[in-house]
Structure formats: structure tokens, C-alpha cells
Amino acid sequence: xxxxxxxxxxxxxxxxxxxxxxxxxxxxxxxxxxxxxxxxxxxxxxxxxxxxxxxxxxxxxxxxxxxxxxxxxxxxxxxxxxxxxxxxxxxxxxxxxxxxxxxxxxxxxxxxxxxxxxxxxxxxxxxxxxxxxxxxxxxxxxxxxxxxxxxxxxxxxxxxxxxxxxxxxxxxxxxxxxxxxxxxxxxxxxxxxxxxxxxxxxxxxxxxxxxxxxxxxxxxxxxxxxxxxxxxxxxxxxxxxxxxxxxxxxxxxxxxxxxxxxxxxxxxxxxxxxxxxxxxxxxxxxxxxxxxxxxxxxxxxxxxxxxxxxxxxxxxxxxxxxxxxxxxxxxxxxxxxxxxxxxxx
Numbered sequence: 337x338x339x340x341x342x343x344x345x346x347x348x349x350x351x352x353x354x355x356x357x358x359x360x361x362x363x364x365x366x367x368x369x370x371x372x373x374x375x376x377x378x379x380x381x382x383x384x385x386x387x388x389x390x391x392x393x394x395x396x397x398x399x400x401x402x403x404x405x406x407x408x409x410x411x412x413x414x415x416x417x418x419x420x421x422x423x424x425x426x427x428x429x430x431x432x433x434x435x436x437x438x439x440x441x442x443x444x445x446x447x448x449x450x451x452x453x454x455x456x457x458x459x460x461x462x463x464x465x466x467x468x469x470x471x472x473x474x475x476x477x478x479x480x481x482x483x484x485x486x487x488x489x490x491x492x493x494x495x496x497x498x499x500x501x502x503x504x505x506x507x508x509x510x511x512x513x514x515x516x517x518x519x520x521x522x523x524x525x526x527x528x529x530x531x532x533x534x535x536x537x538x539x540x541x542x543x544x545x546x547x548x549x550x551x552x553x554x555x556x557x558x559x560x561x562x563x564x565x566x567x568x569x570x571x572x573x574x575x576x577x578x579x580x581x582x583x584x585x586x587x588x589x590x591x592x593x594x595x596x597x598x599x600x601x602x603x604x605x606x607x608x609x610x611x612x613x614x615x616x617x618x619x620x621x622x623x624x625x626x627x628x629x630x631x632x633x634x635x636x637x638x639x640x641x642x643x644x645x646x647x648x649x650x651x652x653x654x655x656x657x658x659x660x661x662x663x664x665x666x667x668x669x670x671x672x673x674x675x676x677x678x679x680x681x
Contacts, residue, residue, distance in 0.1 A: 338414040338607070339589055340580075341560050342540030348405045353545060354394040357410070361464050361544055377462040380435055390462045394546060397460055398471045399554045409560055411461075411545035413437065415547035415593075416605070417538050418638065422597045426541040427465055433596055434463050434543050440588040441547075441560075446579035449556055459558070462550035469540040470533050476531040484521040487529055488514050560585075583607075603627070604635040 344351045344485060351357065364377045377385040379418055390508050394579065398407045415423075423429040441587075445454040471478050495510045497503035521529040525537055549560055560580045586607045594601050603609050613620040 337419055339586055340412045342410050344410055354408055355391045358390050362387055364466055377464045378431060379462050380456055385462060394548050396546045397550045397554050407549055409547040411547055413543040420539040420541055422599045430465055430543055436592050437589055440592060441585055441599045443583040444581045445558060460552050461545055463543055463545040465543050467541050469536045470537060471530055473532045478532050480528055481521045481523050484517045487517045602638055604637055604638050
């Protein structure tokens with residue numbers, strides 16, 4: 337599972353209203369004809385929340401925030417297909433999980449409100465479940481198909497010029513060349529070349545959470561973008577706690593999912609393991625190689641399902657050889673996943 341937390345921006349500027357983001361999250365309502373319970377937003381206590389209420393409440397909860405400060409944060413819960421297979425009902429289970437997750441989110445703040453710790457009741461948030469994803473230009477399949485996509489675009493441009501008598505050539509030959517490019521592209525889905533915007537196959541259910549920067553009272557700022565885990569500073573003659581413990585939040589999120597759905601998380605799926613790969617690749621590989629052959633094979637299978645291509649040696653090799661053969665592949669493939677282990681600001 338990958339959790340991302342980010343302030344919503346347009347280029348270098350923060351959005352002053354949540355309306356565009358809400359409209360983006362509403363796109364599935366029309367495209368997929370969702371049922372009422374699936375189409376609406378929800379929060380800790382209520383279901384069936386309309387997009388208008390989300391926009392009104394978030395936009396009004398920005399007291400004393402300046403233009404250069406984020407008004408809200410986007411939290412995304414991205415379960416893997418393997419994790420989704422542990423759920424009995426995607427909508428009900430992820431809604432229940434989100435509500436437990438937000439308790440952990442609140443507890444990860446090193447802040448106090450009137451002398452007490454932050455709780456989920458202090459948070460103003462709205463969440464929406466989505467059921468599909470589309471390929472983006474940054475996805476491996478699209479990147480590796482890109483030269484074929486570019487070739488096809490060029491051929492189509494030539495066809496237009498030929499039809500306008502601006503260029504000599506055969507339209508039929510160009511069309512055949514287009515079909516050949518599509519056929520030879522390395523990544524396809526249901527026989528079609530994968531391009532940006534194409535819906536992904538399989539279960540793709542995930543959750544978007546809109547989290548107000550200010551608490552329910554509109555008096556206190558709660559920023560998960562704080563560069564501090566936990567610190568105390570003197571402000572106006574008073575000692576004030578500040579900070580957000582990202583590591584604690586991500587680890588509690590995993591533990592909650594595993595407990596709630598009796599999920600047996602493999603080592604390679606753990607947030608802690610991804611951090612180990614980044615900082616101590618030799619320790620990561622040693623952990624993999626000390627597993628039973630069945631568990632080790634499962635680990636590499638999970639990585640491949642996530643789009644990370646690795647070649648598993650058929651026999652044990654020394655640590656240096658492992659590093660040369662595998663670490664480079666793993667690090668390259670997990671770069672995107674690593675970014676979800678920290679707040680992107």
C-alpha cells in the first residue's frame with residue numbers, strides 16, 4: 337500500500353479553492369454510473385455528503401491562511417491488487433478503514449489544542465472512493481511505448497498532409513505503418529497498445545481524502561507538511577508543540593490494514609522495508625535471501641506485479657553479486673514508491 341500526502345498546487349501556487357479538485361474526483365460519477373453510496377463523499381461520522389457541501393466547508397475553513405499557504409491537503413490511499421483481494425466489499429471495507437486511518441493521522445501530530453492531544457474529532461476532512469485508474473505518461477508501460485506513440489502521431493500527421501496535397505505519398509502505406517507500430521509496441525492491454533489515458537485492468541479501488549489545513553474550529557493549523565517530527569518552540573511567551581511523525585503514520589496505517597482485514601503482509605510490501613532498501617540495500621537483500629524459497633519467490637512475484645522487473649538468480653550468490661544484479665533494478669523500479677514514503681512538497 338502506498339499513502340501519499342500532498343498540498344494541492346497549480347504550478348508553484350496553491351489552489352485557493354477546493355472546487356477544481358472536487359470536480360476532478362466527481363468524474364467517475366458520470367463515467368461509470370456509480371450507485372448513490374459510491375458516488376458521494378463521506379467523513380468520520382457521515383455518508384452521503386455532496387460535492388457542494390465539501391467545497392463550501394473546506395473553502396470556508398481557511399481563517400488567517402495566506403495565499404502562499406496550502407488551504408488543504410490531499411491524502412491518497414492506494415491499496416495493491418493483492419491487498420484489495422483481502423477485502424470482502426471494497427466500498428464498505430475501505431470506508432471503515434479510512435475512518436480508522438484518520439484516527440492514526442490525528443495521533444501522528446505533535447500538537448495540542450487547549451492542552452490536549454489532537455484527535456480525529458478535530459479534523460475536517462472528506463473522502464471519496466474511486467474504482468478506476470488510467471495510465472499516465474510516467475507509467476513504465478507508457479514510457480516504453482512512447483517511441484511507437486510518437487511514430488504513430490508523426491504518421492498521422494503525414495496522412496493529413498498527403499490528403500491536403502501538401503506531401504507526396506500513399507495514405508494506405510502510412511496506415512499500414514501505423515498498424516505495424518501498434519503491433520510491435522511492447523506493452524498492450526486486451527490487444528491494444530497502452531497509451532496515457534487508457535483505463536488500467538484489474539481492481540483499482542483507492543481513496544482520495546481532502547484534509548483541511550485548519551481544524552474543525554477554524555482556529556488551529558494542522559500541517560502534515562511540517563519538517564519536524566516533534567519539537568517544542570516558544571511562541572508569544574508560551575511553549576508550543578509542533579510536528580507530524582510521518583513514519584509513525586505510515587507504519588500505523590499498515591498495521592491497521594493488516595489487523596482489520598487479517599492481511600499477511602510480505603516483507604517487500606512493508607514501508608519499513610522500502611526505507612531499508614533505500615538506506616541499506618545489503619540488509620534488504622540479506623532479508624530476502626534468508627527467506628524460504630517459497631517466500632522469496634513470492635516477494636519477487638509481488639515486486640513484478642507492481643511493475644518492478646527483477647531477475648532472480650537461480651542459485652545463491654554472494655552479496656556483491658546480488659547488489660550488482662538486483663539492487664539497481666529494485667531501486668529504479670521503486671523510485672516512485674519511495675516518493676510516497678514522504679510528503680512531496
